[in-house]
Amino acid sequence: MNPPVSHQADDSPGKVRGAVPRVLVVKLSSLGDLVHALPALDTLHRRLGWTFDWVVKEQYADLVSLFEPVDRVIPFPRRWNRRSAREFLVELRRRYYHLVMDMQGLLRSALIARAARAALTIGPSFHREGSFLFYREIAGKRNKNRHAVEELQDFPRHLGIASPEYRFPIRVPELPPPAAPRPHVILVPGSRWPTKSWPWEKFVPVAAHLIDALRATIFLVGDDRDRQTCETIARELKRPGNVFNRAGETSLQELVVLCATADLMITVDSGPMHLAAALGRPVVALFGPTDAVRTGPFGEGHRVLTAPVTCRPCFRRKCRYGSVPAPCMTGIHPDDVVRAAMDVTRGSGLD
Template sequence: MVTNEVAVSTKRVLIVKLSSLGDLVHALPTIRCLRVGLPATITWVVNAVYAPLLRYAADVDEVVPFDRQRPLRGLWQVIRQLRKREFDLVIDLTGLFKSALISRLARGRLCLGPSYARELAWLFYHRQVGSKDLNRHAVERYLDVVRALQVQDGDRVFPLAFPSWVPAEDGTRPVVVLIPSARWHSKLWPAASFAELADRLRRDGVQVVLVGGELPGGEDPLARVEGIMDLRGRTSLPELGGILQRADLIVANDTGPMHLAAALGRRVIALMGPTDPSRTGPYGTGHRVLSTRPPCSPCFSKVCRNPAGQICLQDLRPAEVYATAADMLNTPP
């Protein structure tokens, strides 16, 4: 436990959370508690690709981008910027060597890191805080630092708002956003299943919008579905946020945009196989998680090692996902 005197005297806080999209979103309630409870101004060091997103986070006063493509030059540039300021408190929410190094080189009065830090990151902290229990949602793990500072742990608020997006077609139709991509191959629900779902929703009069990254491999069954809006790879992060903000429902693999949608208060159907919904499922109420949940799940592996194949997601039928989507669209939030 950090003394309450530290919290009372803290006026300027540096957050070091470099990636990924979902993790950044999950950290936002912690930022809200620090901003309101201390109160303090918040500076956030983040990988440059995510900096545009944080500029739409109401509780972040300053964003310092880190160029991960040129790590040594990027580290030097970040440290040079940070040392122009004086931080009362530096918090590493990542718990890895690089983030811990940045945290300590910022020369804050007090440097805190998570108890579950890896890669010798703990060497750079003045103190480690929180429980090592990882069987909690990421949102709750990040809030450990708020409890350690004896700051009030209030409502889980995600203060994000993006420019409005209006469909080019009939704006009266329900909008369902599909996110068929993911960073791990093992997280991918088959593209053919997404295509079948998209076609069934389209025939019901739903405006189907595809977002996210391109799918691996050559053939893309979704490209053959007529009457849907394919925006994959064509949106910035703020534009993606605006689309998700407008959606009536999101159907997604376990990926960063899925967590962004949940944070924006949109209802989500999360298709999960190798990961644990209790740790990284869509946060909040009104969502549904679908998976066949075989004995090997969750495996937390980027590559499926089951001799029978990726049954956690391959055996999840489009008809089941469609029925869940239809039920949610017909049920008021």
């Protein structure tokens, strides 16, 4: 049994590493980035018994509350004014922390970490905006040729803990699963980056094939901005009994249930992609301006499709050639997506 830890300030790293401290995580967004951080916390939870308080943007609080190592969620307010700032800081400083891990690496997250009552603050190797000025220590060395999940394992490694197994312990809410015939296929056509989107008219033949070949039920997922695109796809398919537009209608906890019960997801580089992969569901991911080595679906059993263009990955929100949609996405053919979908589901009983 570990000895009790004094709540008096002691900023020596040995005190943090040798006991069961109170630990605060600062990672504000986004959906995929939050999921990427979970295996690092799970490593420390399994090996040392640590649990975590987590500062996250208010809109993601319901998701982070489902992460098993998380004991307390501190929502960062959507609207920052005198009242909300005061309430947030009171809640942030309610506890003393032996360790704060800023896993975002931006100026805002570093300032939040600094505002907490803490002995030691550790930041990431991928720090930006001068955030390193607010850290006592940096976890790992910058290496862009790793997946984000692997990169965030620098935090437990920095504390002397390594794990060969990366897990995503997410509690699935006790909500009713979709009442529709299986198999369930989720399509995610939209992204906040215009360059990540795949033309809606290319999704139509893919969905039609899955309905005909597998008798699949299609769920179209996205936020309010994707509602019209998803409605267009559903209308063009002319299969009202097989297609359901859930864009803008699904809470994060409902999305967890939908992903956990899905048989397949076909998606652009998106937050739901990372959630489905973390829940062990097969994913076919369409990548254009971003690099799947760093932010592709993590784990085995997924397929990533790209177009044969020399300008990718460019990491641009707008195509340098002014093309909308971007050539790196339009160059992905629906037939290749269908083949990949059938490949990842082969042997699962769907084919």
